[in-house]
Structure formats: structure tokens, C-alpha cells
Amino acid sequence: MAKGADWSEHAVEVSGATIHTRRAGKGSPLVVLHHDIGTLDSLAFYDTLAETHDVVIPDFPGWGRSPRLEWMRHPRDVAILMQGLRAELGLASSALVGLGFGGWVAAEMAAMAPREVTKLVLVGAMGIKPSDGDILDQAIISYIDYPHAFFHERKSFEALYGNVTTEQLEAWDIAREMSFRIAWKPYMYSQALPHLLGAVKAPALIVWGDDDKVVPVSAAHAFQSALPNARLEIVKGSGHAVEMEKPDELAKLVTPFLDAQ
């Protein structure tokens, strides 16, 4: 496991939005896009990426430390702001790692600006309607049951979140409200996205936990067929949040993929 990287915090102004980001590491630029439940500040997987890359992890507007934008209505709005963030940071082109809901945002970014995304990694990505099964509806389960469902084993959840604080519960409620505000209907997918992904130039690595209870693996196959150059890898003993439950296995897939010419 990697040692903790030296993360710095920045508030970047993009089109009237204040986007809080954490940044660490040296190397080619890599933007990591978080789940619908937001992200913990520190993860071993992030530190590993920062050993070989200039890693930028933004909080989407309305999540974490980034203030809500009342007008935001669709994940595509987030994707455009993330492109704006990359421009503000002077990243001409970069690789993207999208985790769950962040995978949807990453896929939108890769389709809207094909030359600016060098590599695309989608982990348990939302954004496409699964052909078999549905994306788990968080609206009818509690704040804590939904993050529980991100993991194959409860002990993996507990190792990271410990005794969940009331502040964390509130953050999950705010994150859930944001998910509703921008992805309520159809819930957590776009009917247009599969038709747009043919424009993506970047090679793509699709990674799915073999026990993803949030996004059915049929969505992985849909991404694979929609993307011109995509490889699918299934990680054993992992739920939806592969980066939290199997960080080393995920890093072993992602690092060589990003390094390959």
C-alpha cells in the first residue's frame, strides 16, 4: 500500500462555481471523479495514483466542500464544469478515472471533448441503462444502507467509515439530494449517452466488482459495446466501490493501463 501523498487543497472558480479540489503527485495529469455519495478525503487508491500522476480530485458542485448550484439539472452540466476546471488548471489533456456516478461524468467528458481525454477508466459506472437489472434506487433505502450496498463485505465498509458520524449522515443526505436534483428521471442514466460514446477517442478500461449491488454488470457490457476501444475487467470479491474495497487490485489494473503508450 502506498504511503500518504502530500495533498494540497484549492478552490477553483469556474463559470460562477467554486470547485474545491485536492491535488497531489507528479506526472501526467489525472482527474478522479467521485461517487454519488461523495468521497472520503483520503483513500489508499488515491495515494497510489499520486505516486505516478498529477492527481486532481474535485468535489462536484453541491458535494463535499463545493457549494451547490441551484440551476444545475443534469450530470452533463457537471461534466462541462469539470472541463472548465481542467482548463482553469491548465491541463490541456488528461486521463479520467470515474467512480460509479463519477464514471457517468467521465464518459460525458470523453464524448464531448474526445481529443482532451487521453485515457478513460470507468469503475462501476452509472450513466447507461442496464439491459439486465436496474441501478439501485437509493430513494427507498436509508442513508446508511445505500453506502453499505457499495461493498461486497460489511467489514470493508467498516474499515473505512468506522462508526458513521452524524456529520457523515448529513453529508450523505445532501449528496442524495444532489443526485435527485440532477439525475432523478430517468434515474442515474442518460438515454443519449450510449449513442454519443462512439465519439470517444481515448482507450477505455472498464472495471466492475463481481458483486456490484448498485450498478448491474450488464451496464459494463453496454459501455464496452458503446465505446470504440474498451477492455472490461471484473474484480473478484468486490462490490460497487472497487477503489475502496480492492484498492490494490484496482491500482494493478489502472496503473499499467495509464502508463501504456
Add this chain to the structure above:
Amino acid sequence: MHLMYFTEQPMSAYDEKAGLDYGATALTFSNKHFDPVEGSRLYNNYLEQYLKVEEVGIDGIMLNEHHNAPFCMQAKTNMFAAILAAVTKKVKIVILGNPLPLAENPIRLAEELAMIDMISKGRLVSGFVRGGGQEQLSAGVNPAFNRERFVEAHDLVVKAWTQPGPFRHEGTHYQHRVVNPWAVPLQKPYPRVWIPGVISKETVIWSAQQRYPYIALNTSIEDTKKIWALYDQTAAECGYESGPENRGYLARIHVADDEATAVKNAREFTWMQGEFTGLAHPVWANPAGYFSPSSRRAFVEFAVGRSQNPRGAMSFEEQLESGMIFAGTPKQVLPRIRHLLEETRPGIMAVWAQDGKVSQKDSLRCIELLGTEVFPQVREWAKELGLNSPFEADSPVHLKYSKDLKTGVVAAE
């Protein structure tokens, strides 16, 4: 005093054991437990009750709607309102209310209500609600925009009722390019709008800003007084003095010829496992974005089982004792009603008269006793206490029709 009868129209023939085994009696509790043969019988029972209400001289019938649950069989309140418009002659048809945010097309709602008003010859009171959390989920409507949709749909319905078409509406949540409904209300400027609620501060303030009566739904006397304090303060800020004509109260009162029958039947008020809306996951009743951000912290703790329901839960006996439920003979309940009138001073009173599996015979007898032995006395007391209804006070339908606003005060939007 305007006196009304209310029933939730319970689907009392559902399999209670199935609900307890499943652990919920709302939203996702399967409708395979709904028996349409029993449904047909019960709908017609409720219609018979409403006809009895008119026969015994009660002023109004209060209607509502809910979805995906046995506690209320009305899936579209305008359906019963339309039926009553045709089969009754005198009673006010008081919809409390149509859940505005659930409407994808508020113009359609404005048309339906206008039809009901015309067919009933001007007997419609058109209340509006936000709809419970579960209603948003059952309708697939985004709970995060509930309040915004409520206000925008309200403004659009009122505009469709009061301004000649065609006009165009390009709003945030609704866009209608040609608004020109060929059905407008008979009552002018438009049918009275009453707003029911449990205690949500934002709704109390909004109602007072419109000068719409607020109907407190079986809140405790203490909470009801807090609601009126907030309403009165907002009214003063808007330049008018609020009174009984702005205040309504829904009480659960069951009367019978003897106390034992009344108490036995009143116990049915807790038939939904002690909750008004049945057993449900807290996040169904309060989906993210639906409730006020100020209560987020208390709510998330409740939703994961770390704290008790902030609204509290009382046993049947405690509810009888504290006056959340009245049960007895007319003579026994009247002093308690008198106390309620003195303490909360409403000009509108709805009586939720029975629930659950109370027999049709006892339900009809309860209505008869209310109409002939309870309400005549309540009317006398209301006169003595100066508790005038909006009709008696001839109060304006909306703030903008007020003629008594104090100068120098800027009316709210």
C-alpha cells in the same frame, strides 16, 4: 363555524398480517393485497356516508388522496369531488387537498377543478398540499423540487382561473405554450383555497402570506397555538389581522350511543400500527430535499434508528387522555370540543370521524349523532365565541383581494 366530515377512506379489508410480516404498509407493500371486490364495497360505503353527511345538515365534506397504501383508498381526490358535485346539493366539497407538485400539468388540474366548481354550482373549496414524501416516490416526482413545484403550480392554476387566455407560461418546472382552458370556475375571483398541514413552518408562512386559511391536522393544542402565533405574526407583516376565519382544525372524534362502543371504535384510529400513514421507512416519508434543511440533522439520526421520531408516538390511551382523540357519547365529547374551541379558536373544523374497520352501521350512526347532537351545540358555542368561518366573515379569497390592508405595509408576493 364551518363544520366538515372527513374519512381517510381506509382500505380496511387488506391483510394486516401480510403488512406486519412485510414490515411496511406503505409505498412498496404489494398491491396484490388489495381486493377490488372489497374495494368496490368500501367505495360505495364511503359514498353512502357522504350522502348521510348532507342529510343530517353538516356543512362540508373534506376529501384527500394518497397512493400505494391501505390507509387511504382515494387515489385521485377530484374523482370523489366530481361524484359529490353531482349527487349532493348543499354541502361544500372541500378538497384538502390536491397535491400540486405531483401534477405534471397544472392546467389540467385547473380544468378539473373548474368543472367540479361549475357542476356543484359553486360549492368547491380547492385546498392544495405538497403531498407526503411517499406520494412523490409513488408518482416518480422529484422530491428535491417539491416546494418550488408547489408554488409554481399554484401560481399557474390561479392565473389560469383568473386571467383570460390564451397566455404562455415559461416557468422553471412547468412550460405551457398555449394556456387557454375552456373551463373556468363559477366562483369569483376563484374558489376558496385552504391549506392543510401538520406543522411545517414554511407552509404556515406561505399560507398566511396568501391569506389562505391553514388547517392544522390533528396537532396538539400546544403545537396548534404555535402555528397560530406564526400565522398571526406573518399576517401582521402582510398588513392584515388574522382570526378564526384563517384557522382550521382537524380533530379525530368518534361518537356513539354508548361510551364502550365509542371507545372500541375509536381504537381503530390507531389501526395503521399507530401511524397515520402506516408502517413506512422514514426516508419514504421524508426523501432527501423534501424536508426543511433546518431539520436535516434530527432527521438523519431518526432515519438510521439512532433517535426517536421527532414527531413522537403515543399509545391510544395516551391519545385519548391528551385529547388527540375524542371518543364517547355526544354529551361526553362536547365539553372536550368546547375546550378545544376556546384554546385554539378555529373558524373551520373538520371531524375525522372513524377509521379502520368501524362498521358501516356505526359509521352512519356516528355521522347522524355529529349532525344532530354534536354540531348544533358547536355552532351555538362558535357564535358565542365569535368563531366565524371564511364564508361568515366574507374574508377575501386571497391577500390581493383584501380591502382592509394597513397602509405602509408591502404585500408579500
